[in-house]
Amino acid sequence: MTEPVRVACVGLGWWSDVLADAMVRSGQLRILGCYSRSAPKRERFAARYGCHAAASYEDVLRNPEVEAIINTTPNAAHLETTAAAAAAGKHVFLDKPIANTLDHAHAITRCCSAAGVVLAVGYQRRREGQFRWMRGQIEAGTLGKLVNAEANISRDRLGKIDASSAAGERGGEA
Numbered sequence: 001m002t003e004p005v006r007v008a009c010v011g012l013g014w015w016s017d018v019l020a021d022a023m024v025r026s027g028q029l030r031i032l033g034c035y036s037r038s039a040p041k042r043e044r045f046a047a048r049y050g051c052h053a054a055a056s057y058e059d060v061l062r063n064p065e066v067e068a069i070i071n072t073t074p075n076a077a078h079l080e081t082t083a084a085a086a087a088a089g090k091h092v093f094l095d096k097p098i099a100n101t102l103d104h105a106h107a108i109t110r111c112c113s114a115a116g117v118v119l120a121v122g123y124q125r126r127r128e129g130q131f132r133w134m135r136g137q138i139e140a141g142t143l144g145k146l147v148n149a150e151a152n153i154s155r156d157r158l159g160k161i162d163a164s165s166a167a168g169e170r171g172g173e174a
Contacts (some may be wrong), residue, residue: 007093008066009034009049010081011073012041016093019070019122020049029070035060057081061088068118071095081102086115093120116146 007029009016016034032068033052035043046053054060060069061084068091073081078099085092092112098121099105112119138146 004028004030005029005067005091006032006065007068007070007071008035008051008054008060008063009045009072010035010060011077011095012036012038012045013072016045016070016072017048019072019095020045023070024049032066033060033063038054052160057084061085061090066090068093075100079107082108086111086117086119089115089117091118091120093122095122097121131143 004027007023009020009031012034018058020031031049031051033054034042034045035054035057036045039053040054045051050064050075054063060066069081069085070093071078071081071085075097078094082092082094094108099108109119124128137143
């Protein structure tokens with residue numbers, strides 16, 4: 001049996017708990033540390049997952065025990081936080097989307113490649129039943145020739161939206 005990958009979580013919004021719970025259940029990852037600009041968020045996360053609440057992202061990156069970063073920062077912060085992790089030799093799991101622009105997406109892949117670290121981007125919805133069903137319908141030609149598609153995915157988070165982490169804004173977690 002292999003040892004769990006030692007990770008630190010950065011960006012501690014609601015999705016970080018979903019991922020952390022999955023990490024704990026898997027037994028394949030061990031959460032060593034966390035960082036958020038919000039001290040109360042990082043203290044709560046650290047208490048819940050039994051990890052170290054780092055005072056800065058740089059402290060996380062300097063920790064030689066941390067092998068990878070689980071990055072759930074806002075999209076606009078993906079380039080900065082991922083480039084720093086790559087430069088520190090840390091592998092990165094980056095929540096989707098990879099970036100808000102193609103230029104940033106290319107820069108992220110270049111810096112990870114140049115540093116020789118693995119970059120993984122989370123596209124968790126592709127395996128959900130309704131998406132697999134829809135793909136089957138498209139592939140079977142049931143809908144005819146597909147020339148354009150638009151989708152809306154609703155969440156069960158009514159009333160729990162954090163306006164400070166809106167897409168495209170630097171606010172929220174880092």
